[in-house]
Amino acid sequence: MTQNSGQPLPQPPVAKKVRTVRTHHGDSFEDNYEWLRAKESADVVEHLKAENDYQEAVTAHQEPLREALFQEIKGRTLETDLSVPNRKDGWWYYSRSVEGKEYGIHCRVRAQDSGDRVADWTPPAVEAGVEIAGEEILLDGNVEAEGQPFFAVGGAATTIDGNLFAFAVDNAGDERFTLRIRDLRTGELLPDVIENVFYGIAFSPDGTRVFYTVVDDAWRPHQVKAHVLGTPVSDDEVIYQEDDVAMWLGFDLSADRRHLVLGIGCSEFSETRLLRFDAPGAGLQTVISRDERILYEAEPFLLDTGAGTDAGTPQERILLTHNKDAINSMVSLLDPAELAKPLAEQHWATVVAHSDDIRVNGAGVTSTHLILSVRQDTIERVQVMPLAGLGTPAQGPIVEPVFEEVLYTAGVAGSDYEAPVIRMGYTSYFTPSRVYDFVLPTADQPAGVLLLRKESPVLGGYEPSDYVATREWAVAVDGTRIPLSVLRHASVAQDSTAAGLVYGYGSYELSMDPGFGIPRLSLLDRGVVFVIAHIRGGGELGRHWYDDGKKLQKKNTFTDFLAATDWLAGSGWVDPARIAAMGGSAGGLLMGAIANLAPEKYAAIVAAVPFVDALTTILDPELPLSALEWEEWGNPITDADVYAYMKSYTPYENVRAVAYPKIAAVTSFNDTRVLYVEPAKWVQRLRELTTGNEPIVMKIEMDGGHGGASGRYVQWRERAWDYAFVADSLGATELLPGAGLK
Known part of the structure; x- marks a missing residue:
């Protein structure tokens, strides 16, 4: 990849080496980049900014393509829209989006009861851009986000009588929220303000208390608390505290709102505790x-x-x-x-x-x-x-x-x-x-x-018949059949010349379910064959599909993805030299693993918020969420076999002297799930050891969290960045004849 001017690429930032030795079970690993974990260090921040400068220079020639992709996403999206009203108690709740505004506006109108139950639960006719008589605005995200570097809502709840509205807002991207309560009769905020709450809010049926969750220092939800309105937050009652560092805590109301239901557990066993409100x-x-x-x-x-x-x-x-x-x-x-x-x-x-x-x-x-x-x-x-x-x-x-x-x-x-x-x-x-x-x-x-x-x-002349989705099957190294979802533009010929992208996740029993995505159309319109690999570690084929891709079976996830890539390479649709891979979070670990196992199979790899330094993270139970990961990967602290198995596949430890393809690591400075330090260390080690000449870049959002920056337009531009990197790397930048916005 070279700049349009033909000038050589700038040199990437080289982090200094500070020798750190990690020793477990008699095995020592030398880590020269662990110092990048010091988030408050001016040297670290300066290095991260230098990474962004390098990334911007390397990918500057992609900017016209990014802008084209962004305009296509924007051009297909009805920017002024609203959700279908959903009835709760005596009100219809819905949200509006307005052209030019980043965030949704949450509204309601009063419901009417006629005695005809189906009619009473038929949502009112509402129109985009048209205010309804009696409409009340509960929360305007654009107003709340004004002057803030980030904005996300982590939960909202309304009392049964409809008088009070509680909402939790994050202005940093670290998924720690501030809870406030608005009196909807007056529009005024109550003096009650609760800092550092986690996702999820619920009122008691009588509306006198609000329940919320608190995380511990490792960012694990461990307390459910109750705040009595009008009392000091310091007096809030701890309904339950979970002290097992490997267990997650959450709550909800029962469907009939007679109980508070506490859920405690991991992916392998759980416990429910009930509190009767009466x-x-x-x-x-x-x-x-x-x-x-x-x-x-x-x-x-x-x-x-x-x-x-x-x-x-x-x-x-x-x-x-x-x-x-x-x-x-x-x-x-x-x-x-x-x-x-x-x-x-x-x-x-x-x-x-x-x-x-x-x-x-x-x-x-x-x-x-x-x-x-x-x-x-x-x-x-x-x-x-x-x-x-x-x-x-x-x-x-x-x-x-x-x-x-x-x-x-x-x-x-x-x-x-x-x-x-x-x-x-x-x-x-x-x-x-x-x-x-x-x-x-x-x-x-x-x-x-x-x-x-x-x-x-969907605007822009979208026609579903222009595209094709089929179910195909790859065969893994152990003979297991791996389901694939293969998406393409209908005009792509099966002549082994197209570009291809393989996407995967394969962890936590999460399934990559069929879903419509406007941004993806821009890749398909450029002739990219998009393969979603339903690999082991996910949940697509039942619990055993998950069990066969976790702990000491984790490598099945990686070899399944390689089998999906091999299927695509031999399918007759694509040129095997024009295949890219993409995944995020635990799917980013997958990207790091397949880059080490078979770098020659890919022209480019995009790893979003990648969990590429997993062993270092899980070996430190003080780091966010580390102890909760033992159920997924095993506990390398106490189990030497788990340690050895993880060390044999974790991306950071297994970077080697081979020619790596183009790689983009995309991350956020305030991500609390996968810390920015993991991709920061990984790209340094990749550049240090690669024998190839392809650029390895890191794009870091300094004001974002695990999901990237906030605001829909900003997020569209982030997706355009990812897809432009892929399309440019594969030489798939031009629209197919007749494709694109109409």
Whole structure:
């Protein structure tokens, strides 16, 4: 890659070497760049700015392409738009976006009740750019962000009576939020201000308390606290504190808002504790102890069992989604009285039996139905069944909304306990996001009714038929078939000349589900064949797919990605010399690993907020989130085998003297999940050892967090930067004939 002027590239910044030796299990590793961790050091900040200067010089010739990509993203996006109103209690809530403004505006209008339940839950007709009579603005992100380097909302909640609105704002990008409360009757902020809260806010049903989460020094949520409005924050009650450094803590309200539900756990086992709002003096009740090593979620609710003397009187029950003797999880129904017995003696009624082919992701309730989220054949689906007869032989049928496409994603986007409908989101690779209301089945409508409320408009003459998405399969080194989603412009010929990009993640049981993306169209319009590799470590094919790509099986994630690359190289679509790779966070670790394993397979690699110094991080439990990573990678502090296995693949330790391709590491100074120091060290070591001449750059957002900078226009430019780097590296900068904005 050379500048348009033909002048040689500037020299990259060279960090000084300060020898540090890390020794564990009798093994020593010399690290010359650990000093870059000193975030407050003027030398570190100066070095990072020099990295940005170098990156800007190296990629300056890409600026016209970046601007073209940005304009294409902007030109396809309806900038003045609004969400479909969602009813909660007596109000319809929605958000607006306005052309030229970075952030959303959160609004509401009062709902009306006519007695026709479906009509009362039909959202009002709202128009982009048109104010509705009675509209109230709850939060204008553009006003809140004024004069701030960063802006993000970490949670919001409204009291049942609709009078108070709580919201949490981050102005640094470090995901530590300030919670404030607005009286919506007057528009004034209450004096209550709570600093350094984590994601998630909820009011008590009576509106007198607000619940929030606090992180510890390692950025692990470890306390759930309650603030009584009008009292000093110093008096806030600690509802629960989790001291196990390997466990994550969160909370929610039960669907019927009768309980505060505390979720404590890791990816392998969990514990739920319940607090009844009508009996707070009873304290927290543990559903299943973590000592049983069961991974589960619990939802307390009232069920009309229709039996005996209790017929017609709803009884307390607990819905369990769990993996007890069920690797893909199942759903059971439990009488709370059973909790007094030893686990082996408890009776759990089966609601949804275990299946080797169907992964149960979760279950919830409305006042009339059970709502299931399941994954089958890589696709996430929503299913419902009536509560009547639940857990008995008289249990009702499972009903699933039917969609026409094969590769799609459908999920519950919100539901109210009393509503006769559930709100659903739907998307596919080339179907823009849709919002549906699914009218829950009744005797008159046993299949339910799917009502389309909105399809997000795409401007610029977008035609779904211009693009093709297919499911293909690569074969891993151990013979495992790896599902691929292959996306391309319909005019691309299968003549082995196109450019290709392989994207992957493969960690934490997260699935790369089908979804529409306007920025991606700009790559497809330039003839890039885009492959999403559904590799092990993700959750696309059930729990075993995840288990086979974690801890001492982690290398399967990397070799699966290489197999996906080999499939693309031999598919007949692309020139094998024109393939790039992209991934972020744990997918950035993947990028570092495949760069070391097979640098010759790639013309370019983009690693976003990359977890490339994973072993150093996890060996230090004082660093943010380190202890929580043991469940994913193993504990290299106590286990010599885990240490040796990790050291054999972690990117930073395994940089070697080979010719690396063009590499871009993209990061943020205030990221608390993957610290900027990881890519900063990695690029130094890459430049030190590479035998090739391709540039290795680091782009660092000095005011951003794990998701980059805030503001939609800024984020569009960041995506344009990533894609321009790829397209330029692959020689895919020109639009295909007839492609692009119309």
